[in-house]
Amino acid sequence: MASLVGSRVERKEDKRFLTGKGRYTADINIANQTYAIFIRSPHARAKIKKIDTSKALKASGVVDILTGEHIAQDKIGGLIAGWAIRSEDGSEMKCPPNPPLAKDNVNFVGDPVAVVFAETLDEAKTAAELVKVDYKELKAVVSLADTMKSEAIHEGIEKNLCYDWLLGDRQKVKEAFDKADKIIKLDITNNRLIPNAMEPRACVVDYNTASEEITCYTTSQNPHLSRLIMSAFGGVTPENKLRVIAPDVGGGFGSKINLYNEEIVCSWASKKIERPIKWVAERTESFLTDTHGRDHITHAELAVTNDGKFLGFKNETTANLGAYARVFGTVTPTYLFGPCATGVYVMPAAYSNVKAVYTNTAPVDAYRGAGRPEATYTIERIVDKAAIELGMDPIEIRMKNFPTEFPFKQTLVHQVDSGDYVAGLEKAKQMSDYDGFAARRKDSESRGKLRGIGVTTYFEACGIAPSPVVMMLGCGVGLWESAEVRFNPTGQVTVYTGSHSHGQSHDTTFAQIAADELGVPFENIDVVHGDTDKGTFGMGTYGSRSLTVGGIAIINACKKIITKAKKVAAKMLEASEDEVEFKDGEFVVAKSNKKKTIGEVAFACYLPGVRDEVKSPLPEGEEPGLKESAFFDPANFSFPAGSHIAEVEINPETGEVKLDKYTAVDDFGTIVNPTIVEGQVHGGIAQGVGQALTENAEYNEDGQLITASYMDYTMPRADDFPEFQLGFTCTKATTNPLGVKGCGEAGSIAAPPTIMNAVINALDGQEISMPATAEKVWKACKELKKSNAKAA
């Protein structure tokens, strides 16, 4: 039987998704359900003076209205930051309380203060308009640059500073800088983004008055974690009385890692009002309250020699946390960002210093790439600037600073197990016809257009895992993953995983690896995820960790199955275990024709009576049944890397930027399903191009989100993209048996600097910030024309 790993198996998910049969949270209805509408702050910062629900309570169909007072009375806990980060001076980070319904203060537009439950959605909406909230407006803190000079938003948090974190050695960096021929300096912003999962957040909660169990269907990337937080920190109900189900989920990109206010409130309230509750976010609510991403201001410096060797790197960043610190909010701009800020290069000395601050804006948390896009943007932009200032080719300067031996001890934290950065960049150079660029540029110029080429080489640390490491860095939980593999008596297999698929195609990929391990046809394997009552526990899907952590747990569980099945097979075949070999789904006795299929063995495990001449197929002491579970905690992160090259063409008359060519060469180690991996790369690049060219979350000075709809928030569309050229190189990861590395975030990490380097190249080195929208580029083109005229 041919191995399925590496094969373009068609996705099991396609049929249900492409025929509109996916079953999402909003598709679920429970008899007698009520509808929830949340009343949200229209102000970015205000004190709640009074909430008057008297009129609304009398409105038609209203079942109940609950406020922050009720939450406080019932001692329901708030939302939490999952990682404790310490400042450079050793002090602990400062996090404000974040009650599920605000009682005293609201801190961003969209912060929920009350909730109406009614018999119909219309009635809930009508009643919500009758709830009178009396606010005392306060001056909002919005500008990231000015935050630390502004009035403190949260009591006791001076300068609005959560922490002032340092990674690296300032003294060593100073010494390196003293030796430098040249210091390259760069001030950049990493624009705020809104993840925009196509499926808005939702929850449907059912309280069983008999068993006292709460079942919460929700749009989550990690239902087990949501249950843990809701139970342990929210105090809604004990974990054994809480079942969280995340059915089909339409995209998360990090925004559905967090447990949100609405899930806690609806779960708690369902028990209180003894009615099922349904809540589905409207698109505006998604814009306002889903966690946002990025939002950094960075000053970076790179010390170089005249021949382009890197000596040292400084990264001074202010990161916006928004109004509250959420699950990955505090780690995203630190350990997920700082270590990767030196890029793929040998960097003798470096530090990353990050000040994370609160503002009166939506909470900022992990968004596809989480920290690594920000890091890669910083280093790849400054490396290009160095190339310009030193008069070097951007590929040459990168090649000059690559590590060539692996494992490679990266400057700030990571021990990179494997990689071949030279091979990747060579391949990208070839595939993109880098040498033919000059001719293409001429051709563009002949049509009155400006053409630019941009290069990025990246590495990233994903497959976010090793529990001892992450817990040492401040993570509140271990980041292992679990799996359970169950054989049915009739030979089909069900794989339970703690990972969660919300677009990643686990049904297919996980079935492929299980099919290889067990020798069972792919069609006979089902993957089950997203239900805390099915499977042991799981840490969920984010940080490109599903295959490298969750997938390996499945493999290990499969191996345990084979170990047991082999014992049983040996007994059935009247041979010793050593004589039995497992291959392609069959247990074969060496040098004989005697064999049993794994299906026959599974059947025997469940019906361990007389079989042929064997009285019992089970060896003495062996339990009936065939089901095993495994928890996997890898030795390290995984370190995918790659080289992306893009070409843009600019119309100087309008400033419109057309992405004309995009080449991505990535090293994800072993690839299980190339079609799925290519899809992940495509999606990542699309989001990265969005950040570089179109997307921007903008608040006005009062803290009103002025890009709160698709009329203003510019999502990239299919016709904004050329055909991507994808290529792969492969150095296997040494930290897991499959040799796989994460692939989910690569595109969104590499694309922004690739595109911006190309835009800046077209503009002859003129700086421009993301997103490179038409008017900005048009202005830069005018400047360019002026300076060219002067030079002439």
Add this chain to the structure above:
Amino acid sequence: MKTFNYHSAKEVKEASKLASSNSAFLAGGMTTIPSMKLGLATYKDLIDIKGIKKLSGIKASGKTIKIGATTKHVEVAKSKEIKKAIPSLAALAEGIGDPQVRNRGTIGGSIANNDPAADYPSACIALNAIIHTNSRKIDAEKFFKGMFETSLKNGEIIEAIEFEIPQKSNYQKLPNPASRYAVVGVYVAKYKRGVNVAVTGAKSCVYNAKDLAGALSKNFSSSAINNVKITSSGMNSDIHASANYRANMVKTFAQKAVDAC
């Protein structure tokens, strides 16, 4: 969305009779329905006019093209008569919104709404359109009064829009990258008696750029307007484009349109 009464009219008279100060006519619903969903508009009655047969269809004569009010954008985009007589009008329709919008949205709905960034109003002005309603004929210049404002009276229904076939014409727009509405859209049409230049997206309402039209009437080439000054006063300014940028783009896109004629 608040509850409302839905009526499906079969005749123009019936639709007009149902109208009140708290009603809206529904054709494609591409603006009305989202506005209602967002709570920006509420109506007691929605009067669906899609079922009125005489309001839909395209009629070509030697001098004009007459398009029924409920004719969809996709029908205009694909119409052989329009492609032959006024290709720029078919191209304009092809560039509105996205396929979903073009398959539902109607020309009558678009001009009755008079969104300052909509495409069709510029075609009406540039192509000397006459708006036929159930009670009168209105010149396009008099029809578009201001932002989301037209000279339509309560209960008055647009029946058709009649465009004068030009010698040459072209429409060029800089689409808003998010909504694909016009940041600036310029419709240039050349007639024997002179040139029209209609601009949408730039100000609070579509307008006839008389200075550009005058220069082009004398010399129909893009260089003819090189020295026409376009001031940014009165231009829209938003996160996508400043008034200054819009003013510059009016000229750039007028030149593009002339070059494409």
